Amino acid sequence: MSESKGSFGVAGSGDTSGYSGLVRTKVTPGSSERPFGGYFDEVADELERAFPEFGAAIEKVVIDRNELTLYVKRDHLRAVALTLRNTESLRFEMCMGVNGVHYPDEKDRELHAVYELLSLTHNRRVRLEVALPDSDPHLPSLVEVWGGVNWHERETFDMFGIIFDGHPGLTRILMPDDWQGHPQRKDYPLGGIPVEYKGATIPPPSERRTYR
Amino acid sequence: MGLEEKLPSGVVLTSVEKLAGYMRKSSLWPATFGLACCAIEMMAAGAGRYDLARFGMEVFRASPRQADLMIVAGRVSNKMAPVLRQIYDQMAAPKWVIAMGACASSGGMFNNYAIVQGVDHIVPVDIYLPGCPPRPEMLMDAILKLHENIGDAKLGSNRERVIREVEAAALAAKPTIQITGLLS
Numbered sequence: 001m002s003e004s005k006g007s008f009g010v011a012g013s014g015d016t017s018g019y020s021g022l023v024r025t026k027v028t029p030g031s032s033e034r035p036f037g038g039y040f041d042e043v044a045d046e047l048e049r050a051f052p053e054f055g056a057a058i059e060k061v062v063i064d065r066n067e068l069t070l071y072v073k074r075d076h077l078r079a080v081a082l083t084l085r086n087t088e089s090l091r092f093e094m095c096m097g098v099n100g101v102h103y104p105d106e107k108d109r110e111l112h113a114v115y116e117l118l119s120l121t122h123n124r125r126v127r128l129e130v131a132l133p134d135s136d137p138h139l140p141s142l143v144e145v146w147g148g149v150n151w152h153e154r155e156t157f158d159m160f161g162i163i164f165d166g167h168p169g170l171t172r173i174l175m176p177d178d179w180q181g182h183p184q185r186k187d188y189p190l191g192g193i194p195v196e197y198k199g200a201t202i203p204p205p206s207e208r209r210t211y212r
Numbered sequence: 213m214g215l216e217e218k219l220p221s222g223v224v225l226t227s228v229e230k231l232a233g234y235m236r237k238s239s240l241w242p243a244t245f246g247l248a249c250c251a252i253e254m255m256a257a258g259a260g261r262y263d264l265a266r267f268g269m270e271v272f273r274a275s276p277r278q279a280d281l282m283i284v285a286g287r288v289s290n291k292m293a294p295v296l297r298q299i300y301d302q303m304a305a306p307k308w309v310i311a312m313g314a315c316a317s318s319g320g321m322f323n324n325y326a327i328v329q330g331v332d333h334i335v336p337v338d339i340y341l342p343g344c345p346p347r348p349e350m351l352m353d354a355i356l357k358l359h360e361n362i363g364d365a366k367l368g369s370n371r372e373r374v375i376r377e378v379e380a381a382a383l384a385a386k387p388t389i390q391i392t393g394l395l396s
Contacts (some may be wrong), residue, residue, distance in 0.1 A: 019361075040357040073332075095331055162360075174291070175291060175326075176290060176291045183325065183326070186349075188322050189325070190325065190327070191324050191326075192323035192324050192327030193323065193329055195323065196387075196388050196389040197388065198388060198389075198391040198393065198394070199389070199390075199391065199393075200389075201389065204323055205323055205324070206324075
């Protein structure tokens, strides 16, 4: 849990944003206890039955805003994904995509990859989240499990620098091929140029504000 | 002078420049180059309600080799920049460029690492059209002003002289940062 004050990183009397009095608490939801409610118990039970290493593979189960998130250790990601897809009582046939998240403050867990799964057979959704250190940003590719994540993994690589081992062609998809850095990381500068007006210069946004 | 006297009476003689200008401006074919939301307004300008067909330019050519005018409608990303330049290079001369909207003219609201801060970094621009996005009327106004320019365009040595004059005026102009006051 952390607290932030104001907005746009402006402090002191120079704050003309109107948000100087704003205080927000950020809460990271912790591990949930059974019963999870809804179909979440059933999904967890079935996964535990079909995947005996459940305890070693799943760091924690989080129910937040009525959504189920399984935090998976990356060594077991591929096996968990295959089990979720193949087991008859689970049948998560679709992966809606891969998202990257950057938490620069979480030591050795800076990068997260998030997979949204959908079971068309049972009309259920599950989210898998994998944390990995910035110093070793490797993940097994899930292209062979769900072919549709091919471009999503390329995008996550492009934007966050997560390297998906075993991907058939892991190249940049949005930025130019010779681009340096990964733009969606929190420490990536926004860039921009100072804008000249008549008799005045306005510095680029990244020097006027910090985005959080 | 000579030529006029030898022509049969009744032939209206006009300068070659005016004739060429009239031909060029009356069938200006734009290249299809929609990049973002401005492209929606550009399409609206081409469709029935605003009807660019009135000015002989309803055919948006998919091939740059058949186009005279590039309407850069939207923000140009760094990745798109070489593509845009290649399409411009593939257009046959004479060719013109309209930077449509704030983003194409100056980068607009996207002052960041990914967007080219004005398409004039890549291609020479004839008309800058402000607006976010500009309405079809504004696009048509820009097109008509460009038509006037094209109609008055000089040829041969006259053209070279005009280019030199424009260049000299641009070099002598005061940079924006040195200008003070609202209207000067």
